[in-house]
Amino acid sequence: MRDTLRALRRRVLTPNTKAVLMSERGFHVKNPDSQALLERVGEVFLTGYALAAEARTPTDAEAGLEQIPVRFRGFAYEGAGMGFAVRDGLPVGRSDHFARFLAGRAAQHEYMAWVGLGWAMARLPRPRWRRFVVDDPLMRWLVLDGYGFHQAYFKTDRYVRQQYLHTRFPWPGGEHAWYAPRAIDQGVGRALWFVRGTDPDLVADTIEDFAPDRQADLYAGAGLAATYAGGVDEEELRRFWNRAGRHRLQVAQGAAFAATARYEAGLVVPHTELALEVFCGMTPKQATELCRKARPAAEDTVPAYEIWRRRIADAVAAHQGS
Template sequence: MSNLRALRRRVLTPNVRETQLETRGFHVKNAEAKHQLETVGVSFLQGYAYAVEARSADQAVEWLETVPRSFRGFAYEGAGMGAVMLDALTGSGKRLAGLLTGEGARHNYMIYVGVGWAMARLPRFLWPDVTAIDPVLRWLILDGYGFHQAYFKTGAYVRDPAAPHPFSWRGGSDRYSARAIDQGIGRALWFVGGTDPDVVAGLIASFPEHRHGDLYAGSGLACTYAGSVDEEELRRFAEHAGPHFPNLAQGSAFAVEARERAGTTIEHTHLAARVLCADRTPEEAARVCIDTKPAGCDGGEIPAFETWRQHIAEAITSRPYAQKGAVA
Protein backbone atom coordinates (compact mmCIF):
# COMPACT_ATOMS: atom_id res chain seq x y z
CA MET A 1 0.00 0.00 0.00
CA SER A 2 2.87 2.38 0.75
CA ASN A 3 4.19 1.87 -2.78
CA LEU A 4 0.73 2.60 -4.17
CA ARG A 5 0.50 5.81 -2.15
CA ALA A 6 3.95 6.88 -3.33
CA LEU A 7 2.93 6.21 -6.94
CA ARG A 8 -0.27 8.17 -6.38
CA ARG A 9 1.82 11.07 -5.14
CA ARG A 10 4.12 11.01 -8.18
CA VAL A 11 1.25 10.78 -10.64
CA LEU A 12 -0.95 13.45 -9.08
CA THR A 13 1.56 16.03 -7.83
CA PRO A 14 2.50 18.91 -10.19
CA ASN A 15 6.17 19.36 -11.07
CA VAL A 16 8.07 21.76 -8.82
CA ARG A 17 9.55 23.45 -11.90
CA GLU A 18 6.12 24.96 -12.50
CA THR A 19 6.60 27.14 -9.40
CA GLN A 20 9.93 28.64 -10.46
CA LEU A 21 9.82 32.31 -11.42
CA GLU A 22 11.81 31.77 -14.61
CA THR A 23 9.39 29.06 -15.72
CA ARG A 24 6.45 31.34 -15.08
CA GLY A 25 8.07 34.41 -16.61
CA PHE A 26 7.47 36.45 -13.45
CA HIS A 27 9.38 39.54 -12.39
CA VAL A 28 12.46 38.92 -10.22
CA LYS A 29 13.00 41.75 -7.74
CA ASN A 30 16.02 40.24 -6.04
CA ALA A 31 17.40 36.89 -4.93
CA GLU A 32 15.72 37.04 -1.52
CA ALA A 33 12.24 37.64 -2.95
CA LYS A 34 12.80 34.96 -5.56
CA HIS A 35 13.75 32.45 -2.87
CA GLN A 36 10.72 33.41 -0.76
CA LEU A 37 8.21 32.98 -3.58
CA GLU A 38 9.72 29.75 -4.81
CA THR A 39 9.74 28.36 -1.26
CA VAL A 40 6.05 29.20 -1.10
CA GLY A 41 5.57 27.11 -4.24
CA VAL A 42 7.61 24.22 -2.90
CA SER A 43 5.65 24.31 0.37
CA PHE A 44 2.36 24.29 -1.53
CA LEU A 45 3.41 21.22 -3.48
CA GLN A 46 4.67 19.55 -0.31
CA GLY A 47 1.25 19.98 1.25
CA TYR A 48 -0.40 18.71 -1.92
CA ALA A 49 1.79 15.60 -1.84
CA TYR A 50 1.04 14.99 1.84
CA ALA A 51 -2.71 15.12 1.14
CA VAL A 52 -2.59 12.56 -1.67
CA GLU A 53 0.01 10.21 -0.20
CA ALA A 54 -1.08 9.98 3.45
CA ARG A 55 -3.03 6.95 4.64
CA SER A 56 -5.63 9.25 6.19
CA ALA A 57 -6.47 12.90 6.67
CA ASP A 58 -5.13 12.66 10.22
CA GLN A 59 -1.77 11.51 8.94
CA ALA A 60 -1.76 14.28 6.33
CA VAL A 61 -2.37 16.85 9.08
CA GLU A 62 0.39 15.30 11.18
CA TRP A 63 2.81 15.75 8.29
CA LEU A 64 1.55 19.25 7.48
CA GLU A 65 2.25 20.38 11.03
CA THR A 66 5.95 19.67 10.46
CA VAL A 67 6.21 22.35 7.76
CA PRO A 68 8.01 25.48 9.06
CA ARG A 69 5.54 27.95 10.51
CA SER A 70 6.25 30.67 7.92
CA PHE A 71 5.14 28.37 5.10
CA ARG A 72 2.70 26.02 6.82
CA GLY A 73 -0.36 27.86 5.56
CA PHE A 74 0.78 27.44 1.97
CA ALA A 75 1.22 23.72 2.62
CA TYR A 76 -2.36 23.54 3.86
CA GLU A 77 -3.48 25.40 0.74
CA GLY A 78 -1.77 22.75 -1.36
CA ALA A 79 -3.31 20.05 0.81
CA GLY A 80 -6.75 21.48 0.08
CA MET A 81 -6.11 21.11 -3.62
CA GLY A 82 -4.64 17.63 -3.20
CA ALA A 83 -7.56 16.48 -1.08
CA VAL A 84 -10.10 17.50 -3.72
CA MET A 85 -8.06 15.89 -6.49
CA LEU A 86 -7.84 12.65 -4.49
CA ASP A 87 -11.54 12.74 -3.62
CA ALA A 88 -12.38 13.24 -7.30
CA LEU A 89 -10.25 10.22 -8.17
CA THR A 90 -11.78 8.00 -5.50
CA GLY A 91 -15.34 9.29 -5.77
CA SER A 92 -15.58 10.39 -2.14
CA GLY A 93 -15.27 13.56 -0.10
CA LYS A 94 -13.48 12.00 2.84
CA ARG A 95 -10.03 13.52 2.44
CA LEU A 96 -11.26 17.12 2.25
CA ALA A 97 -13.74 16.63 5.08
CA GLY A 98 -11.02 15.05 7.18
CA LEU A 99 -8.62 17.93 6.59
CA LEU A 100 -11.22 20.41 7.81
CA THR A 101 -11.54 18.77 11.23
CA GLY A 102 -9.21 18.78 14.21
CA GLU A 103 -5.98 20.76 13.87
CA GLY A 104 -6.65 21.32 10.17
CA ALA A 105 -9.76 23.38 11.00
CA ARG A 106 -7.51 26.24 12.09
CA HIS A 107 -6.26 26.42 8.50
CA ASN A 108 -9.73 26.29 6.91
CA TYR A 109 -9.24 29.59 5.03
CA MET A 110 -6.21 28.22 3.22
CA ILE A 111 -7.81 24.83 2.61
CA TYR A 112 -10.82 26.48 0.97
CA VAL A 113 -8.47 28.46 -1.28
CA GLY A 114 -6.85 25.16 -2.26
CA VAL A 115 -10.25 23.80 -3.28
CA GLY A 116 -10.36 26.54 -5.92
CA TRP A 117 -7.01 25.40 -7.31
CA ALA A 118 -8.44 21.91 -7.78
CA MET A 119 -11.57 23.25 -9.49
CA ALA A 120 -9.33 25.06 -12.00
CA ARG A 121 -7.76 21.70 -12.90
CA LEU A 122 -10.80 19.41 -12.82
CA PRO A 123 -13.64 19.07 -15.32
CA ARG A 124 -16.81 20.64 -13.96
CA PHE A 125 -18.56 17.31 -13.36
CA LEU A 126 -15.84 16.44 -10.83
CA TRP A 127 -16.08 19.69 -8.86
CA PRO A 128 -16.85 19.19 -5.17
CA ASP A 129 -20.28 20.08 -3.78
CA VAL A 130 -19.52 23.64 -2.69
CA THR A 131 -23.06 24.12 -1.36
CA ALA A 132 -22.02 21.99 1.60
CA ILE A 133 -19.32 24.52 2.54
CA ASP A 134 -19.84 27.51 4.86
CA PRO A 135 -21.80 30.04 2.73
CA VAL A 136 -19.76 32.96 4.09
CA LEU A 137 -16.34 31.43 3.55
CA ARG A 138 -16.96 29.47 0.37
CA TRP A 139 -16.08 32.55 -1.69
CA LEU A 140 -12.47 31.88 -0.72
CA ILE A 141 -12.67 28.97 -3.14
CA LEU A 142 -12.93 31.45 -5.99
CA ASP A 143 -9.96 33.34 -4.60
CA GLY A 144 -8.02 30.12 -5.14
CA TYR A 145 -9.51 29.67 -8.60
CA GLY A 146 -8.55 33.22 -9.60
CA PHE A 147 -5.05 32.82 -8.21
CA HIS A 148 -4.54 29.62 -10.18
CA GLN A 149 -5.70 31.18 -13.44
CA ALA A 150 -3.51 34.26 -13.07
CA TYR A 151 -0.53 32.18 -11.96
CA PHE A 152 -0.71 29.50 -14.66
CA LYS A 153 -2.58 31.37 -17.42
CA THR A 154 -0.86 34.69 -16.94
CA GLY A 155 -1.09 35.67 -20.60
CA ALA A 156 -4.87 35.42 -20.66
CA TYR A 157 -5.66 36.64 -17.14
CA VAL A 158 -2.95 39.25 -16.50
CA ARG A 159 -1.25 40.30 -19.73
CA ASP A 160 -4.65 40.72 -21.44
CA PRO A 161 -6.65 42.25 -18.56
CA ALA A 162 -9.64 43.23 -20.71
CA ALA A 163 -10.25 39.67 -21.94
CA PRO A 164 -13.60 38.26 -20.73
CA HIS A 165 -13.57 35.11 -18.60
CA PRO A 166 -17.20 34.18 -17.84
CA PHE A 167 -17.64 31.92 -14.84
CA SER A 168 -20.58 30.20 -13.20
CA TRP A 169 -20.84 27.85 -10.24
CA ARG A 170 -23.33 26.60 -7.67
CA GLY A 171 -21.79 28.57 -4.83
CA GLY A 172 -23.60 31.88 -5.31
CA SER A 173 -24.16 34.96 -7.45
CA ASP A 174 -22.42 34.90 -10.83
CA ARG A 175 -22.04 38.67 -10.62
CA TYR A 176 -20.08 38.48 -7.39
CA SER A 177 -18.13 35.46 -8.61
CA ALA A 178 -16.15 37.71 -10.95
CA ARG A 179 -15.19 39.93 -8.02
CA ALA A 180 -14.11 36.99 -5.84
CA ILE A 181 -11.99 35.69 -8.71
CA ASP A 182 -10.42 39.15 -9.04
CA GLN A 183 -9.42 38.98 -5.39
CA GLY A 184 -7.50 35.81 -6.23
CA ILE A 185 -6.01 37.40 -9.31
CA GLY A 186 -4.86 40.30 -7.14
CA ARG A 187 -3.18 37.87 -4.78
CA ALA A 188 -1.40 36.24 -7.72
CA LEU A 189 -0.20 39.63 -8.96
CA TRP A 190 2.03 39.81 -5.89
CA PHE A 191 3.79 36.72 -7.30
CA VAL A 192 3.70 37.82 -10.94
CA GLY A 193 5.23 41.14 -9.89
CA GLY A 194 7.88 39.43 -7.79
CA THR A 195 6.81 41.29 -4.58
CA ASP A 196 7.92 44.59 -6.14
CA PRO A 197 5.25 47.14 -5.09
CA ASP A 198 5.87 49.34 -8.12
CA VAL A 199 5.56 46.45 -10.58
CA VAL A 200 2.48 45.05 -8.86
CA ALA A 201 0.80 48.47 -8.80
CA GLY A 202 1.58 48.82 -12.50
CA LEU A 203 -0.05 45.48 -13.22
CA ILE A 204 -3.17 46.50 -11.29
CA ALA A 205 -3.28 49.82 -13.16
CA SER A 206 -3.48 47.93 -16.46
CA PHE A 207 -6.88 46.48 -15.47
CA PRO A 208 -10.16 48.38 -15.86
CA GLU A 209 -10.64 50.81 -12.98
CA HIS A 210 -13.73 49.09 -11.56
CA ARG A 211 -11.60 46.02 -10.78
CA HIS A 212 -8.84 47.82 -8.88
CA GLY A 213 -10.45 47.57 -5.44
CA ASP A 214 -10.68 43.79 -5.47
CA LEU A 215 -7.22 43.47 -7.03
CA TYR A 216 -5.72 45.62 -4.27
CA ALA A 217 -7.56 43.58 -1.66
CA GLY A 218 -6.00 40.39 -3.00
CA SER A 219 -2.57 41.98 -3.24
CA GLY A 220 -2.96 43.31 0.30
CA LEU A 221 -3.57 39.79 1.49
CA ALA A 222 -0.54 38.48 -0.38
CA CYS A 223 1.87 41.22 0.66
CA THR A 224 0.94 40.51 4.28
CA TYR A 225 0.80 36.71 4.17
CA ALA A 226 3.65 35.97 1.74
CA GLY A 227 5.63 39.12 2.48
CA SER A 228 9.19 39.61 1.21
CA VAL A 229 8.97 43.39 1.53
CA ASP A 230 10.24 45.89 4.06
CA GLU A 231 8.41 48.77 5.73
CA GLU A 232 9.30 51.32 3.07
CA GLU A 233 7.98 49.04 0.33
CA LEU A 234 4.73 48.43 2.21
CA ARG A 235 4.24 52.17 2.61
CA ARG A 236 4.96 52.72 -1.07
CA PHE A 237 2.40 50.09 -1.99
CA ALA A 238 -0.14 51.87 0.22
CA GLU A 239 0.60 55.09 -1.64
CA HIS A 240 0.02 53.34 -4.96
CA ALA A 241 -3.35 52.07 -3.72
CA GLY A 242 -4.60 55.63 -3.22
CA PRO A 243 -8.41 55.57 -2.97
CA HIS A 244 -8.28 51.78 -2.84
CA PHE A 245 -6.26 51.78 0.35
CA PRO A 246 -9.26 50.52 2.41
CA ASN A 247 -9.35 47.46 0.13
CA LEU A 248 -5.62 46.95 0.59
CA ALA A 249 -6.00 47.24 4.36
CA GLN A 250 -8.91 44.81 4.38
CA GLY A 251 -6.88 42.20 2.55
CA SER A 252 -4.00 42.75 4.92
CA ALA A 253 -6.22 42.35 7.99
CA PHE A 254 -7.70 39.19 6.55
CA ALA A 255 -4.22 37.73 6.06
CA VAL A 256 -3.28 38.64 9.62
CA GLU A 257 -6.37 36.91 10.94
CA ALA A 258 -5.63 33.81 8.88
CA ARG A 259 -2.16 33.58 10.40
CA GLU A 260 -3.38 34.35 13.91
CA ARG A 261 -6.11 31.68 13.86
CA ALA A 262 -3.64 29.11 12.52
CA GLY A 263 -0.88 29.96 14.98
CA THR A 264 1.54 30.87 12.17
CA THR A 265 2.09 34.55 12.97
CA ILE A 266 5.65 35.62 12.10
CA GLU A 267 7.69 38.80 12.34
CA HIS A 268 6.41 40.08 8.99
CA THR A 269 2.82 39.73 10.25
CA HIS A 270 3.62 42.26 12.97
CA LEU A 271 5.17 44.64 10.44
CA ALA A 272 2.24 44.46 8.01
CA ALA A 273 -0.33 44.88 10.78
CA ARG A 274 1.47 47.96 12.01
CA VAL A 275 1.96 49.55 8.59
CA LEU A 276 -1.24 48.58 6.74
CA CYS A 277 -3.70 48.09 9.59
CA ALA A 278 -3.24 51.50 11.22
CA ASP A 279 -0.62 50.68 13.83
CA ARG A 280 -2.41 47.62 15.18
CA THR A 281 -0.88 44.48 16.61
CA PRO A 282 -1.72 41.21 14.83
CA GLU A 283 -4.10 40.37 17.66
CA GLU A 284 -5.91 43.69 17.24
CA ALA A 285 -6.15 43.42 13.45
CA ALA A 286 -7.41 39.84 13.73
CA ARG A 287 -9.99 40.92 16.30
CA VAL A 288 -11.46 43.38 13.78
CA CYS A 289 -12.08 40.47 11.38
CA ILE A 290 -13.49 38.22 14.08
CA ASP A 291 -15.81 40.86 15.52
CA THR A 292 -17.26 41.84 12.13
CA LYS A 293 -17.74 38.31 10.75
CA PRO A 294 -21.43 37.64 9.98
CA ALA A 295 -23.06 34.66 11.63
CA GLY A 296 -24.66 33.46 8.40
CA CYS A 297 -25.68 34.33 4.87
CA ASP A 298 -29.14 35.54 3.84
CA GLY A 299 -28.67 34.52 0.21
CA GLY A 300 -29.03 38.04 -1.20
CA GLU A 301 -27.32 39.45 -4.28
CA ILE A 302 -24.56 40.92 -2.09
CA PRO A 303 -23.03 37.95 -0.26
CA ALA A 304 -22.35 38.13 3.46
CA PHE A 305 -18.68 37.64 2.57
CA GLU A 306 -18.66 40.97 0.74
CA THR A 307 -20.51 42.72 3.58
CA TRP A 308 -17.90 41.31 5.93
CA ARG A 309 -15.09 42.67 3.76
CA GLN A 310 -16.69 46.11 3.72
CA HIS A 311 -17.06 46.14 7.50
CA ILE A 312 -13.42 45.10 7.93
CA ALA A 313 -12.25 47.86 5.59
CA GLU A 314 -14.31 50.47 7.42
CA ALA A 315 -13.18 49.36 10.87
CA ILE A 316 -9.50 48.99 9.97
CA THR A 317 -9.30 52.44 8.38
CA SER A 318 -11.26 54.13 11.18
CA ARG A 319 -7.84 54.74 12.76
CA PRO A 320 -6.48 57.22 10.17
CA TYR A 321 -3.57 55.80 8.24
CA ALA A 322 -2.60 59.30 7.17
CA GLN A 323 -1.20 59.80 10.69
CA LYS A 324 1.58 57.40 9.69
CA GLY A 325 2.59 59.65 6.83
CA ALA A 326 1.88 57.28 3.95
CA VAL A 327 -1.48 58.32 2.57
CA ALA A 328 -2.81 61.85 2.43
Protein backbone atom coordinates in the same frame (compact mmCIF):
# COMPACT_ATOMS: atom_id res chain seq x y z
CA MET B 1 1.25 -3.13 -1.52
CA ARG B 2 -0.78 -0.23 -0.11
CA ASP B 3 2.41 1.75 0.54
CA THR B 4 3.40 1.22 -3.09
CA LEU B 5 0.00 2.42 -4.28
CA ARG B 6 0.20 5.53 -2.10
CA ALA B 7 3.67 6.35 -3.40
CA LEU B 8 2.45 5.87 -6.95
CA ARG B 9 -0.52 8.14 -6.31
CA ARG B 10 1.84 10.80 -5.00
CA ARG B 11 4.01 10.64 -8.12
CA VAL B 12 1.06 10.69 -10.50
CA LEU B 13 -0.92 13.48 -8.82
CA THR B 14 1.81 15.87 -7.68
CA PRO B 15 3.00 18.54 -10.16
CA ASN B 16 6.71 18.82 -10.95
CA THR B 17 8.58 21.26 -8.71
CA LYS B 18 9.82 23.05 -11.84
CA ALA B 19 6.29 24.44 -12.13
CA VAL B 20 6.97 26.92 -9.30
CA LEU B 21 10.34 28.23 -10.48
CA MET B 22 10.29 31.93 -11.38
CA SER B 23 12.22 31.22 -14.57
CA GLU B 24 9.72 28.54 -15.56
CA ARG B 25 6.78 30.85 -14.97
CA GLY B 26 8.40 33.91 -16.56
CA PHE B 27 7.75 35.99 -13.44
CA HIS B 28 9.64 39.17 -12.58
CA VAL B 29 12.67 38.69 -10.33
CA LYS B 30 13.16 41.68 -8.05
CA ASN B 31 16.22 40.30 -6.29
CA PRO B 32 17.61 36.89 -5.22
CA ASP B 33 15.98 37.07 -1.78
CA SER B 34 12.47 37.62 -3.09
CA GLN B 35 13.02 34.94 -5.73
CA ALA B 36 14.13 32.44 -3.07
CA LEU B 37 11.13 33.32 -0.90
CA LEU B 38 8.53 32.89 -3.62
CA GLU B 39 10.06 29.68 -4.91
CA ARG B 40 10.19 28.33 -1.36
CA VAL B 41 6.48 29.12 -0.98
CA GLY B 42 5.78 27.16 -4.15
CA GLU B 43 7.89 24.21 -3.04
CA VAL B 44 6.15 24.05 0.34
CA PHE B 45 2.75 24.22 -1.34
CA LEU B 46 3.70 21.21 -3.44
CA THR B 47 5.00 19.44 -0.33
CA GLY B 48 1.58 19.83 1.27
CA TYR B 49 -0.08 18.65 -1.92
CA ALA B 50 2.17 15.58 -2.08
CA LEU B 51 1.45 14.71 1.56
CA ALA B 52 -2.27 14.78 0.78
CA ALA B 53 -1.84 12.75 -2.40
CA GLU B 54 0.01 9.99 -0.57
CA ALA B 55 -1.84 9.97 2.76
CA ARG B 56 -4.04 7.00 3.58
CA THR B 57 -6.29 9.36 5.58
CA PRO B 58 -6.23 13.15 6.11
CA THR B 59 -4.96 12.58 9.65
CA ASP B 60 -1.90 10.81 8.24
CA ALA B 61 -0.83 14.01 6.46
CA GLU B 62 -0.91 16.17 9.58
CA ALA B 63 2.39 15.08 11.08
CA GLY B 64 4.30 16.11 7.96
CA LEU B 65 2.40 19.38 7.66
CA GLU B 66 3.19 20.28 11.26
CA GLN B 67 6.92 19.88 10.56
CA ILE B 68 6.90 22.75 8.05
CA PRO B 69 8.48 25.96 9.46
CA VAL B 70 5.99 28.49 10.83
CA ARG B 71 6.54 31.03 8.07
CA PHE B 72 5.54 28.54 5.38
CA ARG B 73 3.20 26.11 7.14
CA GLY B 74 0.03 27.83 5.97
CA PHE B 75 1.06 27.33 2.36
CA ALA B 76 1.55 23.62 3.04
CA TYR B 77 -1.99 23.38 4.41
CA GLU B 78 -3.21 25.22 1.31
CA GLY B 79 -1.46 22.66 -0.88
CA ALA B 80 -2.88 19.79 1.16
CA GLY B 81 -6.35 21.28 0.81
CA MET B 82 -5.89 21.19 -2.93
CA GLY B 83 -4.59 17.62 -2.79
CA PHE B 84 -7.50 16.24 -0.80
CA ALA B 85 -10.01 18.15 -2.95
CA VAL B 86 -8.44 16.72 -6.12
CA ARG B 87 -8.82 13.24 -4.66
CA ASP B 88 -12.49 14.02 -3.96
CA GLY B 89 -12.91 15.05 -7.58
CA LEU B 90 -11.53 11.84 -9.03
CA PRO B 91 -14.07 9.44 -10.56
CA VAL B 92 -13.03 6.67 -8.17
CA GLY B 93 -12.58 6.53 -4.44
CA ARG B 94 -14.09 8.46 -1.53
CA SER B 95 -15.42 11.98 -1.90
CA ASP B 96 -15.04 13.20 1.69
CA HIS B 97 -11.28 13.62 1.99
CA PHE B 98 -11.47 17.42 2.11
CA ALA B 99 -14.26 17.46 4.70
CA ARG B 100 -12.32 15.07 6.94
CA PHE B 101 -9.17 17.15 6.43
CA LEU B 102 -11.00 20.31 7.48
CA ALA B 103 -12.33 18.57 10.59
CA GLY B 104 -8.78 17.96 11.86
CA ARG B 105 -5.83 20.31 12.39
CA ALA B 106 -6.73 22.11 9.18
CA ALA B 107 -9.60 23.77 11.06
CA GLN B 108 -6.95 26.21 12.36
CA HIS B 109 -5.95 26.90 8.75
CA GLU B 110 -9.49 27.19 7.44
CA TYR B 111 -8.89 30.12 5.10
CA MET B 112 -5.93 28.40 3.45
CA ALA B 113 -7.72 25.08 3.10
CA TRP B 114 -10.69 26.61 1.29
CA VAL B 115 -8.34 28.48 -1.04
CA GLY B 116 -6.70 25.13 -1.79
CA LEU B 117 -10.06 23.72 -2.83
CA GLY B 118 -10.22 26.49 -5.43
CA TRP B 119 -6.87 25.36 -6.84
CA ALA B 120 -8.34 21.87 -7.19
CA MET B 121 -11.34 23.17 -9.11
CA ALA B 122 -8.98 24.84 -11.57
CA ARG B 123 -7.41 21.44 -12.29
CA LEU B 124 -10.56 19.30 -12.42
CA PRO B 125 -13.13 19.03 -15.25
CA ARG B 126 -16.12 21.24 -14.59
CA PRO B 127 -18.58 18.32 -14.33
CA ARG B 128 -16.62 17.22 -11.24
CA TRP B 129 -17.33 20.55 -9.51
CA ARG B 130 -20.74 19.23 -8.56
CA ARG B 131 -18.99 17.35 -5.77
CA PHE B 132 -18.03 20.63 -4.10
CA VAL B 133 -21.00 22.07 -2.23
CA VAL B 134 -19.91 24.80 0.18
CA ASP B 135 -22.75 25.90 2.42
CA ASP B 136 -20.73 28.46 4.37
CA PRO B 137 -21.68 31.86 2.86
CA LEU B 138 -18.25 33.29 3.67
CA MET B 139 -15.86 30.48 2.83
CA ARG B 140 -17.36 29.66 -0.58
CA TRP B 141 -15.89 32.87 -1.97
CA LEU B 142 -12.42 31.98 -0.71
CA VAL B 143 -12.69 28.95 -2.98
CA LEU B 144 -13.01 31.27 -5.96
CA ASP B 145 -10.15 33.39 -4.63
CA GLY B 146 -8.05 30.22 -4.87
CA TYR B 147 -9.33 29.56 -8.37
CA GLY B 148 -8.36 33.09 -9.45
CA PHE B 149 -4.89 32.76 -7.95
CA HIS B 150 -4.29 29.51 -9.80
CA GLN B 151 -5.39 30.93 -13.12
CA ALA B 152 -3.26 34.07 -12.84
CA TYR B 153 -0.27 32.02 -11.66
CA PHE B 154 -0.43 29.32 -14.35
CA LYS B 155 -2.28 31.14 -17.14
CA THR B 156 -0.58 34.48 -16.71
CA ASP B 157 -0.87 35.62 -20.32
CA ARG B 158 -4.64 35.24 -20.33
CA TYR B 159 -5.50 36.41 -16.82
CA VAL B 160 -2.84 39.08 -16.25
CA ARG B 161 -1.52 40.35 -19.55
CA GLN B 162 -4.81 39.95 -21.46
CA GLN B 163 -6.83 40.77 -18.30
CA TYR B 164 -9.40 38.05 -18.90
CA LEU B 165 -12.65 38.57 -16.99
CA HIS B 166 -15.24 35.91 -16.25
CA THR B 167 -18.55 37.53 -17.07
CA ARG B 168 -20.46 34.33 -16.23
CA PHE B 169 -19.16 31.63 -13.93
CA PRO B 170 -20.97 28.35 -13.18
CA TRP B 171 -20.00 27.88 -9.52
CA PRO B 172 -21.46 28.27 -6.92
CA GLY B 173 -24.41 29.68 -8.86
CA GLY B 174 -27.55 30.95 -7.15
CA GLU B 175 -28.69 34.49 -6.53
CA HIS B 176 -25.17 35.74 -5.85
CA ALA B 177 -23.59 34.29 -8.98
CA TRP B 178 -22.86 37.84 -10.14
CA TYR B 179 -20.22 38.10 -7.37
CA ALA B 180 -18.06 35.23 -8.65
CA PRO B 181 -15.89 37.38 -11.00
CA ARG B 182 -15.11 39.71 -8.11
CA ALA B 183 -13.98 36.87 -5.84
CA ILE B 184 -11.86 35.52 -8.68
CA ASP B 185 -10.28 38.96 -9.14
CA GLN B 186 -9.30 38.99 -5.46
CA GLY B 187 -7.33 35.81 -6.14
CA VAL B 188 -5.82 37.33 -9.28
CA GLY B 189 -4.67 40.30 -7.21
CA ARG B 190 -3.06 37.96 -4.69
CA ALA B 191 -1.24 36.17 -7.51
CA LEU B 192 0.10 39.48 -8.84
CA TRP B 193 2.30 39.69 -5.75
CA PHE B 194 4.02 36.54 -7.05
CA VAL B 195 3.87 37.30 -10.77
CA ARG B 196 5.53 40.67 -10.21
CA GLY B 197 8.09 39.28 -7.77
CA THR B 198 6.94 41.29 -4.70
CA ASP B 199 7.92 44.52 -6.49
CA PRO B 200 5.34 47.01 -5.12
CA ASP B 201 5.61 49.41 -8.05
CA LEU B 202 5.23 46.69 -10.67
CA VAL B 203 2.25 45.24 -8.79
CA ALA B 204 0.60 48.66 -8.65
CA ASP B 205 1.42 49.37 -12.30
CA THR B 206 -0.18 46.09 -13.31
CA ILE B 207 -3.32 46.67 -11.26
CA GLU B 208 -3.72 50.17 -12.64
CA ASP B 209 -3.69 48.78 -16.18
CA PHE B 210 -6.92 46.90 -15.40
CA ALA B 211 -10.36 48.46 -15.76
CA PRO B 212 -11.07 50.89 -12.89
CA ASP B 213 -13.97 48.82 -11.56
CA ARG B 214 -11.69 45.81 -11.06
CA GLN B 215 -8.87 47.57 -9.22
CA ALA B 216 -10.36 47.53 -5.71
CA ASP B 217 -10.57 43.72 -5.64
CA LEU B 218 -7.11 43.37 -7.17
CA TYR B 219 -5.60 45.69 -4.56
CA ALA B 220 -7.34 43.74 -1.78
CA GLY B 221 -5.76 40.51 -2.99
CA ALA B 222 -2.33 42.09 -3.33
CA GLY B 223 -2.60 43.55 0.18
CA LEU B 224 -3.40 40.10 1.53
CA ALA B 225 -0.38 38.57 -0.21
CA ALA B 226 1.95 41.35 0.92
CA THR B 227 0.90 40.70 4.52
CA TYR B 228 0.81 36.89 4.46
CA ALA B 229 3.73 36.07 2.14
CA GLY B 230 5.92 39.15 2.66
CA GLY B 231 9.03 39.78 0.60
CA VAL B 232 9.27 43.54 1.15
CA ASP B 233 10.67 45.95 3.71
CA GLU B 234 8.88 48.82 5.44
CA GLU B 235 9.78 51.39 2.78
CA GLU B 236 8.35 49.15 0.04
CA LEU B 237 5.18 48.55 2.05
CA ARG B 238 4.67 52.29 2.45
CA ARG B 239 5.30 52.80 -1.25
CA PHE B 240 2.64 50.25 -2.09
CA TRP B 241 0.25 51.88 0.38
CA ASN B 242 0.79 55.25 -1.28
CA ARG B 243 0.30 53.79 -4.75
CA ALA B 244 -3.01 52.23 -3.69
CA GLY B 245 -4.50 55.70 -3.30
CA ARG B 246 -8.31 55.49 -3.16
CA HIS B 247 -8.04 51.71 -2.76
CA ARG B 248 -6.05 51.83 0.48
CA LEU B 249 -8.93 50.50 2.56
CA GLN B 250 -9.15 47.47 0.28
CA VAL B 251 -5.44 46.86 0.87
CA ALA B 252 -6.10 47.17 4.60
CA GLN B 253 -9.01 44.73 4.40
CA GLY B 254 -6.81 42.17 2.65
CA ALA B 255 -4.10 42.70 5.25
CA ALA B 256 -6.60 42.13 8.07
CA PHE B 257 -7.70 38.86 6.44
CA ALA B 258 -4.08 37.73 6.13
CA ALA B 259 -3.27 38.60 9.73
CA THR B 260 -6.36 36.77 10.96
CA ALA B 261 -5.41 33.66 8.99
CA ARG B 262 -1.95 33.66 10.54
CA TYR B 263 -3.09 34.58 14.05
CA GLU B 264 -5.80 31.91 14.26
CA ALA B 265 -3.31 29.30 13.04
CA GLY B 266 -0.58 30.41 15.46
CA LEU B 267 1.68 31.39 12.56
CA VAL B 268 2.28 35.10 13.14
CA VAL B 269 5.69 36.23 11.87
CA PRO B 270 7.48 39.62 11.90
CA HIS B 271 6.70 40.58 8.30
CA THR B 272 2.97 40.14 8.96
CA GLU B 273 3.17 42.36 12.04
CA LEU B 274 5.04 45.00 10.03
CA ALA B 275 2.64 44.99 7.08
CA LEU B 276 -0.36 45.17 9.38
CA GLU B 277 1.12 48.14 11.20
CA VAL B 278 1.72 49.96 7.91
CA PHE B 279 -1.63 49.12 6.31
CA CYS B 280 -3.95 49.11 9.34
CA GLY B 281 -2.12 50.55 12.35
CA MET B 282 -3.03 47.38 14.25
CA THR B 283 -1.56 44.27 15.80
CA PRO B 284 -2.55 40.82 14.49
CA LYS B 285 -4.64 40.24 17.62
CA GLN B 286 -6.54 43.49 17.07
CA ALA B 287 -7.13 42.66 13.41
CA THR B 288 -8.40 39.20 14.30
CA GLU B 289 -10.84 40.59 16.88
CA LEU B 290 -12.02 43.14 14.32
CA CYS B 291 -12.61 40.45 11.69
CA ARG B 292 -14.50 38.27 14.15
CA LYS B 293 -16.78 41.11 15.23
CA ALA B 294 -17.44 42.10 11.62
CA ARG B 295 -18.77 38.67 10.56
CA PRO B 296 -22.36 39.11 9.34
CA ALA B 297 -25.09 36.93 10.78
CA ALA B 298 -27.04 36.53 7.54
CA GLU B 299 -26.96 37.18 3.81
CA ASP B 300 -28.94 39.74 1.89
CA THR B 301 -28.99 40.83 -1.74
CA VAL B 302 -25.25 41.39 -1.28
CA PRO B 303 -23.22 38.27 -0.39
CA ALA B 304 -22.33 37.97 3.29
CA TYR B 305 -18.67 37.81 2.28
CA GLU B 306 -18.82 41.23 0.63
CA ILE B 307 -20.68 42.66 3.62
CA TRP B 308 -17.92 41.25 5.80
CA ARG B 309 -15.20 42.84 3.67
CA ARG B 310 -16.93 46.25 3.75
CA ARG B 311 -17.38 46.12 7.50
CA ILE B 312 -13.71 45.32 7.96
CA ALA B 313 -12.66 48.20 5.71
CA ASP B 314 -14.98 50.59 7.59
CA ALA B 315 -13.69 49.39 10.96
CA VAL B 316 -10.08 49.88 9.87
CA ALA B 317 -10.91 53.38 8.65
CA ALA B 318 -12.52 54.19 12.01
CA HIS B 319 -9.46 52.82 13.84
CA GLN B 320 -7.09 54.84 11.69
CA GLY B 321 -9.14 57.99 12.28
CA SER B 322 -9.38 57.53 16.03
